[in-house]
Amino acid sequence: MAVLSDNSRSFRAVVGRNGSLLACVLLVLAVLLGAALDRSLPLAVYLLSFWHYYLYWLAFAFGANQFDVFKRDAVAMKTVSVAALAAFYLANPIDLASLIVIACGILLNVRAAAALGIDRTYYGHEVAGLPPLRVTAFPYSLTNHPMILGNVAAFGGTLINPAFRQHWWPLACLHVALNIGLLVMELAGTRRRRTVRLGGGLAFASVLSGAAFAALGSGEDVTVPVTLLGAAAVACAWALYRCYALPASRSGEVGAETAGRIS
Numbered sequence: 001m002a003v004l005s006d007n008s009r010s011f012r013a014v015v016g017r018n019g020s021l022l023a024c025v026l027l028v029l030a031v032l033l034g035a036a037l038d039r040s041l042p043l044a045v046y047l048l049s050f051w052h053y054y055l056y057w058l059a060f061a062f063g064a065n066q067f068d069v070f071k072r073d074a075v076a077m078k079t080v081s082v083a084a085l086a087a088f089y090l091a092n093p094i095d096l097a098s099l100i101v102i103a104c105g106i107l108l109n110v111r112a113a114a115a116l117g118i119d120r121t122y123y124g125h126e127v128a129g130l131p132p133l134r135v136t137a138f139p140y141s142l143t144n145h146p147m148i149l150g151n152v153a154a155f156g157g158t159l160i161n162p163a164f165r166q167h168w169w170p171l172a173c174l175h176v177a178l179n180i181g182l183l184v185m186e187l188a189g190t191r192r193r194r195t196v197r198l199g200g201g202l203a204f205a206s207v208l209s210g211a212a213f214a215a216l217g218s219g220e221d222v223t224v225p226v227t228l229l230g231a232a233a234v235a236c237a238w239a240l241y242r243c244y245a246l247p248a249s250r251s252g253e254v255g256a257e258t259a260g261r262i263s
Contacts, residue, residue, distance in 0.1 A: 105153030
């Protein structure tokens with residue numbers, strides 16, 4: 001019985017560490033399957049493009065009980081998002097001015113991440129209790145928020161390409177808007193978590209609604225079972241909320257690991 005009990009606790013610990021990633025993988029599979037069956041790519045792209053912002057909000061509003069898991073989830077979700085946008089951007093004719101602006105934004109973002117470090121890039125101070133650190137190396141010598149500026153430049157730069165802009169301008173604009181939202185969230189700080197929770201939740205719900213309308217108004221016949229995919233998106237959002245918003249005391253393993261780390 002003791003062996004079974006230990007195995008059960010180990011299983012719960014593994015599921016707890018991977019529940020958020022599993023929810024996202026299932027969402028990706030459901031969306032891609034629906035898109036493949038009905039050949040409706042816009043809905044798939046919009047449904048897969050904004051989840052890392054939701055994760056940032058969850059961690060910022062409630063704290064990341066397992067910081068390494070949060071970083072893993074954030075990198076995975078952002079990779080899916082960027083890959084979806086890049087695939088359709090690169091399918092259009094090359095626009096040199098657009099590519100230059102995008103490249104400058106990406107280089108600014110990469111340089112800022114190198115100066116800040118991977119942990120602090122993913123809100124290590126705000127959500128994992130790392131001590132405050134003032135970084136003065138370039139590009140922080142020029143601006144306090146170079147990553148936001150780089151992201152806005154990179155996503156905004158796609159709109160310079162007329163072929164991409166014609167069909168996908170809502171996608172790029174939503175990315176720009178959400179990055180501005182991240183700036184507002186950072187300025188609000190963890191001391192105003194109640195405000196961040198309310199404002200961020202409403203903002204993400206609005207973005208999902210706007211993404212759905214953009215996909216449905218893309219000019220293609222959308223015959224995907226929209227209700228089913230919408231349910232999958234809501235289920236994923238709820239699963240991530242359960243993984244990140246529950247108090248650290250929800251399990252002995254998590255509580256012991258995070259005690260004294262999250263403010």
